Amino acid sequence: MHIVIMGCGRVGSALAQNLEQQGHTVAVVDQDPTAFRRLGSGFGGRRVTGVGFDQDTLREAGIEEAGAFAAVSSGDNSNIIAARVAREMFGIENVAARIYDPRRAEVYQRLGIPTVATVRWTADQMLRRLLPSGAEPLWRDPTGGVQLAEVHTSTAWVGHKISRIQEETGVRVAFLTRLGEAVLPTSQTVLQEGDLVHVMMRTDEVDKVEAAFAKGPEQEGGH
16 A cells, blocks of 8 residues: 655654554655654655645645545644545545644544544554554464554444444454543443453454444444
8 A cells, every 4th residue: 555644743653663663654744854864874765845634745645545644743733634635635544644743633533534633642552543454463462362453444343333333343442542542442432432442352253343343333233
C-alpha cells in the first residue's frame, strides 16, 4: 500500500520508517525541508516539501494512489484540515489525525475522522487505523492457546452493548481504547465510533472471530 504522512517530527518519521519496514511505500510531507533529516539516509520514500492540506502538494506525494493518510504535524487545525481533504477530496478511507486537545478530538471523531490523542499516543494505534485488517496479537499465554489481540471491528457494531458482542463472537472483551484512553467495559458498555476493541480469544479461533467482527451483528431478533 502507498501511504502519505503529513508531518516529519518524531511521530511522523517513526511512523514512516515503521511502515516502510513493513513493505509499504511512503511519502512524507513537511513545510520544513530540514525536518526530513529525521528519516535517515536509509529511507527510500518520497520527501515532499509543502503544506499537507494543499491539494497539489498531496498529489505530488501520491495521494491519488494512496490507501491511507496520516496527519501528524504539530498543529491540530492543520491535521484535521488535511485529514478532511484526504478523505473528502481524494476519497481516502483509512485516515487518521493526531490531536493535542482531547475535547477537539471528540468533535472530529463525530466528523468520521479517527483521531489519536497525543497524551496517550502510540505508534501502534496510528498503524492500526491506517492498516485496519484482521487481529493484531498483543499477548499470548505460554502455551499459545489463548491470546489478547486488537480486532478490527465493523462500524455495524457501533451502538451495541459489549455483552452482545461477546455473545455473538465468542470472545471476552478485555478493554477498549477510547479517544486514546484505556476503558475497562462492563456488559452494559456500548461500543462507540472510533473505539479500538481488545479481546481475549482462543488462538485456533482467530479467523472465526475476525470474520464475526468484520461482519457485524446478526440481524435476527429485531435488534
